[in-house]
Amino acid sequence: MKNANLIRMFADIVGTEQVLTSAAAMSAHLTDWRGRYRGAAICVVRPRTTAAVAAVVRACAQAGVPMVPQGGNTSLCGAATPDAGGRAVVVSLSRMNRLRAIDPANNTMTAEAGCVLQTLQEAAAEAGRLLPLSLAAEGSCQIGGNLSTNAGGVQVLRYGNARELTLGLEVVLPSGEIWDGLRGLRKDNTGYDLKHLFIGAEGTLGIITAAVLKLFPLPLAVATAWLAIESPAVAVRLLGELQARFGPALTACELVSDVALGLVRRHIPGAHPAVSASPWHLLIEICGGGNDGALRDELGLLLAESLDCGSIKDAVLAHSGEQAKRLWALRENIGEAQKIEGLSIKHDVSLPISRLPEFVERADRALATAFPEIRIVTFGHLGDGNLHYNQSTSAAGENAAFLAAQPKVNRIVHDLVHELSGSISAEHGIGQLKREELLRYKSPVEIEMMRAIKRVLDPQGLMNPGKVL
Amino acid sequence: MKNANLIRMFADIVGTEQVLTSAAAMSAHLTDWRGRYRGAAICVVRPRTTAAVAAVVRACAQAGVPMVPQGGNTSLCGAATPDAGGRAVVVSLSRMNRLRAIDPANNTMTAEAGCVLQTLQEAAAEAGRLLPLSLAAEGSCQIGGNLSTNAGGVQVLRYGNARELTLGLEVVLPSGEIWDGLRGLRKDNTGYDLKHLFIGAEGTLGIITAAVLKLFPLPLAVATAWLAIESPAVAVRLLGELQARFGPALTACELVSDVALGLVRRHIPGAHPAVSASPWHLLIEICGGGNDGALRDELGLLLAESLDCGSIKDAVLAHSGEQAKRLWALRENIGEAQKIEGLSIKHDVSLPISRLPEFVERADRALATAFPEIRIVTFGHLGDGNLHYNQSTSAAGENAAFLAAQPKVNRIVHDLVHELSGSISAEHGIGQLKREELLRYKSPVEIEMMRAIKRVLDPQGLMNPGKVL
Numbered sequence: 001m002k003n004a005n006l007i008r009m010f011a012d013i014v015g016t017e018q019v020l021t022s023a024a025a026m027s028a029h030l031t032d033w034r035g036r037y038r039g040a041a042i043c044v045v046r047p048r049t050t051a052a053v054a055a056v057v058r059a060c061a062q063a064g065v066p067m068v069p070q071g072g073n074t075s076l077c078g079a080a081t082p083d084a085g086g087r088a089v090v091v092s093l094s095r096m097n098r099l100r101a102i103d104p105a106n107n108t109m110t111a112e113a114g115c116v117l118q119t120l121q122e123a124a125a126e127a128g129r130l131l132p133l134s135l136a137a138e139g140s141c142q143i144g145g146n147l148s149t150n151a152g153g154v155q156v157l158r159y160g161n162a163r164e165l166t167l168g169l170e171v172v173l174p175s176g177e178i179w180d181g182l183r184g185l186r187k188d189n190t191g192y193d194l195k196h197l198f199i200g201a202e203g204t205l206g207i208i209t210a211a212v213l214k215l216f217p218l219p220l221a222v223a224t225a226w227l228a229i230e231s232p233a234v235a236v237r238l239l240g241e242l243q244a245r246f247g248p249a250l251t252a253c254e255l256v257s258d259v260a261l262g263l264v265r266r267h268i269p270g271a272h273p274a275v276s277a278s279p280w281h282l283l284i285e286i287c288g289g290g291n292d293g294a295l296r297d298e299l300g301l302l303l304a305e306s307l308d309c310g311s312i313k314d315a316v317l318a319h320s321g322e323q324a325k326r327l328w329a330l331r332e333n334i335g336e337a338q339k340i341e342g343l344s345i346k347h348d349v350s351l352p353i354s355r356l357p358e359f360v361e362r363a364d365r366a367l368a369t370a371f372p373e374i375r376i377v378t379f380g381h382l383g384d385g386n387l388h389y390n391q392s393t394s395a396a397g398e399n400a401a402f403l404a405a406q407p408k409v410n411r412i413v414h415d416l417v418h419e420l421s422g423s424i425s426a427e428h429g430i431g432q433l434k435r436e437e438l439l440r441y442k443s444p445v446e447i448e449m450m451r452a453i454k455r456v457l458d459p460q461g462l463m464n465p466g467k468v469l
Numbered sequence: 470m471k472n473a474n475l476i477r478m479f480a481d482i483v484g485t486e487q488v489l490t491s492a493a494a495m496s497a498h499l500t501d502w503r504g505r506y507r508g509a510a511i512c513v514v515r516p517r518t519t520a521a522v523a524a525v526v527r528a529c530a531q532a533g534v535p536m537v538p539q540g541g542n543t544s545l546c547g548a549a550t551p552d553a554g555g556r557a558v559v560v561s562l563s564r565m566n567r568l569r570a571i572d573p574a575n576n577t578m579t580a581e582a583g584c585v586l587q588t589l590q591e592a593a594a595e596a597g598r599l600l601p602l603s604l605a606a607e608g609s610c611q612i613g614g615n616l617s618t619n620a621g622g623v624q625v626l627r628y629g630n631a632r633e634l635t636l637g638l639e640v641v642l643p644s645g646e647i648w649d650g651l652r653g654l655r656k657d658n659t660g661y662d663l664k665h666l667f668i669g670a671e672g673t674l675g676i677i678t679a680a681v682l683k684l685f686p687l688p689l690a691v692a693t694a695w696l697a698i699e700s701p702a703v704a705v706r707l708l709g710e711l712q713a714r715f716g717p718a719l720t721a722c723e724l725v726s727d728v729a730l731g732l733v734r735r736h737i738p739g740a741h742p743a744v745s746a747s748p749w750h751l752l753i754e755i756c757g758g759g760n761d762g763a764l765r766d767e768l769g770l771l772l773a774e775s776l777d778c779g780s781i782k783d784a785v786l787a788h789s790g791e792q793a794k795r796l797w798a799l800r801e802n803i804g805e806a807q808k809i810e811g812l813s814i815k816h817d818v819s820l821p822i823s824r825l826p827e828f829v830e831r832a833d834r835a836l837a838t839a840f841p842e843i844r845i846v847t848f849g850h851l852g853d854g855n856l857h858y859n860q861s862t863s864a865a866g867e868n869a870a871f872l873a874a875q876p877k878v879n880r881i882v883h884d885l886v887h888e889l890s891g892s893i894s895a896e897h898g899i900g901q902l903k904r905e906e907l908l909r910y911k912s913p914v915e916i917e918m919m920r921a922i923k924r925v926l927d928p929q930g931l932m933n934p935g936k937v938l
Contacts, residue, residue: 103821104823105709106821106823107822158717164633179912179914184890186625186626186853186854187855188892189619189621189894189895189896190893190903190910191899191938192666192918192919192922192937193619193666194918197666200661201661219716220714243685244686246758247685247686247757247758248716248718249716249758288716289716289718350655352653353574353575353576354575355575381656384655385575385656386655421652423652423654423656424659426654428658429658430658430660441659443649445646446660446663449648452926455925456921456925457918457921
């Protein structure tokens with residue numbers, strides 16, 4: 001009865017056809033992208049304006065009904081789907097997909113939460129600008145979700161996370177009030193910087209409805225290279241040399257283990273570029289002024305030196321955009337290749353870059369001791385100290401059984417991350433997946449501060465319950 | 470009696486000689502740098518460790534006594550000095566000046582709040598790294614204060630504000646608990662990003678005792694030029710062209726009006742470099758790889774084009790570090806020259822860069838209409854949309870009388886800033902100076918969120934009362 005009233009109120013706000021109640025219509029909204037969580041909901045409501053989101057939130061707040069904000073539903077931690085209780089309403093932001101403004105002279109765009117990331121990248125490019133946020137899900141993830149999880153991706157080294165790309169926010173608060181913080185300013189020291197509370201809060205403090213994002217000039221020249229190297233320690237040293245030489249022009253520095261590369265060769269069809277066999281590999285990209293040829297020559301010079309002194313074993317320098325794409329495909333297809341190979345236990349960790357080699361060495365050794373049959377797939381954004389560090393058995397068919405070892409594997413990996421002052425979630429967030437782990441590794445002081453802020457902004461505890469905290 | 474007890478407790482914590490109670494000893498701590506505010510205090514206490522700060526805060530919290538955290542006491546808004554009531558304790562962080570760690574491979578340093586900014590810059594340089602935070606007060610301001618006001622300065626265009634340079638914080642909370650958030654990670658998505666609450670909070674939510682700061686490679690090459698231009702509109706266009714050509718290598722783009730330059734020529738002795746007379750000027754700096762000569766040639770090429778097409782009227786390209794320094798002195802001495810000229814009404818505003826020319830034109834016109842004798846000194850960080858926009862009368866001797874017009878001048882300037890979606894405090898903060906202005910321009914929703922966060926973290930309202938909120 002209460003639910004029927006709520007559904008009627010939603011229909012008044014957004015129109016009957018934008019309130020989904022049948023199992024079939026709701027289905028895609030109730031399961032996460034990885035298929036790990038299956039939830040239930042009173043309905044899925046699809047507002048198209050900030051005012052409509054506010055009205056929906058007010059109705060829920062009055063009825064004491066929990067809300068789960070949802071964008072492209074590509075969370076890797078189950079942050080965007082409801083639990084199985086069926087007491088919540090899913091608030092889908094997909095229809096809030098207007099690009100409100102683009103200001104090339106200010107290097108900003110103002111976009112609504114439901115804009116698909118790739119659409120925004122394209123709109124920026126049309127205006128002669130770069131929106132540098134870029135990640136595997138960019139064809140379907142939405143900017144509101146990107147901001148709510150503080151998304152990372154492949155260009156963080158140069159441009160920062162989603163957080164660093166955000167100048168202003170519009171948020172519907174748990175009370176249903178609208179906070180208009182849509183400022184497009186590089187400097188604004190007027191009080192507490194509230195936007196940073198909502199960025200990365202995974203929808204637990206309010207619903208982001210729009211944002212002002214930083215844009216950049218399009219790079220004039222690009223140089224891409226694949227390096228065969230001996231170890232993560234060599235990779236860290238090379239990173240330092242590349243940064244000293246190229247500064248912020250170094251836009252990507254991606255580490256790939258030989259095991260990870262092997263999965264791509266095995267499972268992803270197509271002609272793979274010839275790169276030398278080696279225990280480790282590094283994919284680097286430099287973006288600068290001038291032209292491709294000059295930049296390539298400059299990078300080539302440094303690589304020749306590194307070959308001479310033996311710090312790299314081999315290097316492939318892309319001589320065209322097409323070649324660069326094929327090198328990138330070796331890196332970008334690792335996730336897909338892993339999926340084909342079978343289930344695995346995944347970690348998204350970060351470390352002080354100086355301690356990353358020690359982490360890999362010690363974690364590999366501890367896991368191999370505990371699980372002699374283990375196979376470790378290591379790759380990630382070396383320049384950000386961010387590793388994707390995944391485990392399965394070497395026999396693909398036995399992976400399902402191996403998954404039972406997840407708690408023990410997590411403990412080995414996360415305890416070591418913690419010991420080395422790292423993070424158990426570098427870019428994927430907490431969601432449902434890592435809520436217990438968070439309690440294990442955060443100090444009580446920090447957890448209590450988070451809870452206090454949650455209580456004061458969302459006293460009824462209705463915003464995305466069961467996530468993060 | 471209560472005060473005597475408190476002073477005894479402090480003496481037990483930090484030693485008698487580190488509790489200042491005499492008027493003479495406290496004097497420097499009770500007046501702000503600009504000499505605008507004169508306060509009173511129970512005492513000044515100077516802890517040397519985080520544990521001692523925590524003990525001091527606990528004692529104050531138990532006694533219900535307000536605290537004013539103080540670093541180098543260089544606030545331009547009266548944020549670091551107590552009010553005249555004399556009920557507060559000044560907590561000076563000056564003795565907490567240990568550089569705890571420097572990690573070149575991770576590009577980070579961990580510094581205590583009382584470290585003088587210049588000392589940290591020098592320590593970074595010794596390790597072959599750049600700490601890019603740089604501002605006029607760097608010889609005496611302390612990093613804790615820099616973070617508490619989210620300091621800006623001359624390299625924000627490339628490196629961001631103090632906020633963007635901070636990876637982790639250690640904070641003594643108003644309860645006296647210590648929050649250890651000293652992480653040195655580029656990516657960490659484990660819950661709410663609490664550090665951003667304390668950065669820019671001007672000591673109203675807790676006392677920052679240490680921070681992990683980002684470092685960068687030292688730039689290999691620098692090119693500096695002074696351009697004579699027609700208008701701020703031309704400056705904005707040139708900024709776009711420079712960014713398109715040089716990307717992040719453009720580290721500074723400073724606007725100077727002819728009036729501002731004239732003050733330097735008049736009041737600052739020394740041989741000034743010959744730059745053409747022009748209504749407006751632009752000081753630009755490019756930092757890149759390669760060597761000075763090559764970078765200078767590249768910049769020279771662009772300047773030659775701009776001269777040819779008439780977008781700049783004249784250009785001086787520095788041919789040595791010494792010449793560059795002399796060009797920078799023209800910009801950096803504006804504040805000092807203004808001080809010598811006499812009192813003025815100052816504004817530190819920011820705007821979307823695209824609207825900055827409109828602001829200057831409309832504000833200049835409105836002020837000239839209201840005050841026919843007015844003289845406007847305009848300069849600032851164009852690349853950040855940040856203008857220092859100061860007013861006096863053309864007859865220096867009459868400036869004191871003109872100061873009475875401050876409310877009316879503020880209203881004209883800040884109303885227009887607000888209309889153009891700008892900020893009334895770009896980099897100096899709110900302190901005591903702009904508290905009323907803040908209430909005027911912030912939405913009630915935002916003010917209430919700030920107050921709610923203040924209440925939950927500092928329920929007794931003891932941290933730096935009367936500042937910001």
